[in-house]
Amino acid sequence: MLSSTRRGLVEGLRVAVNEAGYDHAVDASAVELEDFDDEEKGEFSSALSFAIGAAAGENPMEVAEAIADAHRAHGLPEGVASVSVENGHINYHLDAAAMARLTLSEIGDGGMDYGSRDLADPDTIIADVSSPNIAKPLHVGHLRNTILSDALMNILEERGHDVTRDNHLGDWGTQFGNLLHEYVEFGDEDAFEDDPIAHLLHLYQQFEQRDGMLEDVSEFGALTDGFEAAIEEERAYHTAQGKEWFARLxxxxxxxxxxxxxxxxxxxxxxxxxxxxxxxxxxxWLGESFYAREGWTDAVVEKALDEDVAMRGPDESVFIPIYDDDYDDAGDPETADVDPSLDRAREMLDEAGSVEDADFDAFYIVKSDGSTVYGTRDLATIEYRIREFDADQSVYVVASEQNRYFQQLFVAARKMGYADIHLEHIDYGMISLPEGSMSTRGGQIVTVREVLDAADERARDIVREKGRNVAEEEVEAIARKIALATVKYGMVGANRGKDITFDIDEAVSLEGDTGPYVQYATTRAYSILDAAESVPAVADIDPAAFNDTDYDLIYHLGRYPLVLDRCEERYDAAPLAHYLLELAHVFNSFYHKNRVLDAETAAAERLVLTEATAQVFENGLGLLGIETLAEM
Ligand code: ARG
Structure with a gap:
């Protein structure tokens, strides 16, 4: 309801601006409202009169009065009681009872669909979700990615878009040549059968550690030349073999x-x-290998060379030069006028003598040994998403470690002529451990398995502690849902941009502002509904019976679609997580301050309100991938 009322208000305000004769002083798209939840200021407000006043050389107070008059004359939408002007601001006040009825019937009619939107012309969005590298375990970084991207895609879908979730696996590249070589020389069938990922990880680490061996050994003192040469030779042998295996692949x-x-x-x-x-x-699960094996990477390299977007370096590598001014002032490649010409790069290269020292960044698409790289496969992916999916957006949820890479990729894509697709990198902070940064190479990681097990264990203890007579299987099932709520809410609720030091005990804690807190509020709503004989229809209740605490809750329920709008705008599920927590607080205070079932007045009204609240919890938690519980 709030969202349609709000939309009606914005439209009416635009008309009022025209009718008051200020359309020349402001762009229609700048006519917007701010959300307030303030008894004096009203629920919505606009400071438009200041901008108009400045542009038209008029007093903003008078501008505001003129617009408010015009809006009143034009007619306010249903549910809005009045418009007033205060200090030049135009404020709108809702009619509480009408609002309540409209909001509650919108939720009642919408049910599971409350908050969803149909779009006449939805965007086709292909998104990278999770996208780990194969042959390694999933760690907390992947957990953060998977949870954030899944929730975000649920929201984009709920907002009416066509979303395809692609697990863009890292399953191609020289490291798999190394792994093949290591497996052929040192692999163990049984160990592989037993725990393939552990075995492959071991082989991967063994290969990588050879690189550091020379330094490690020399720490113990000077090496004889012969010994050093032997180590060097050993290393060179394995590296060459790895290359050879990748070439075979x-x-x-x-x-x-x-x-x-x-x-x-x-x-x-x-x-x-x-x-x-x-x-x-x-x-x-297209994965990087798909683009390499199906010829998409070769086609991209050919196109880049044919169209003179990429050049060949002295060592036969191929790269797309990226200039400083390929980014706009905000460092955003999307809107920048990229310069695809190679002339500048050739000059810069002549001047500097080497690609490394030249005044551009080289976005490599072929290495000197002829193999393609990560970036080649990403360009091929964009080409594919345009051609095969007719995608409007290609979305990447990837840690901020790759920010620079994605900026360059997007510039390279523009140079390749991929102009009509919106490219969006949604970054999130890196995860480190209390003992330092995570490294699969060095064996220092917390796996998803460890996190889930720890969360499960903690949740089981708590469910058992409550000591109700629930059968052991049920304890497990309940604990599982609580554990997932803890982990998921923790990830989505955290500030997305921030690096996190991951403390497993903290992550699985059930105290404070957590997913289980929201789950618990939902369970409380369910139990009220259970105890009631029946819940009346919205049409049969009298909104005049509601008190201020009730209205507070209704207003929050009405905000739900607006919160989803904000999530969509920012490509971020966090506002939804924060909203649900706030709703849980508001619902708890509603519950503590009011009687519901045995209320002398408003019992029927509060039952309807409780049912609507349960619905919004279900819908919102559902989008975060969190299940609700009849019992906790
Ligand atoms: N597999 C990569 C990694 O683990 C992430 C892939 C991100 N997606 C992409 N299109 N580059 O770092």
């Missing part, structure tokens, strides 16, 4: 492909088990 050599496929399938199987536990689904 790229050629489609059977021995390479068959093993790689086993790595990939075993990884996916393990990942899927975790995703199932998290309740997260994907529409496709």
């Amino acid at each position: 790229e050629r489609g050599d059977e021995a390479a492909v068959e093993r790689w496929e086993r790595f990939r399938e075993a990884s996916i199987e393990r990942f899927e088990a975790i995703y199932a536990e998290l309740g997260v689904d994907f529409d496709c």
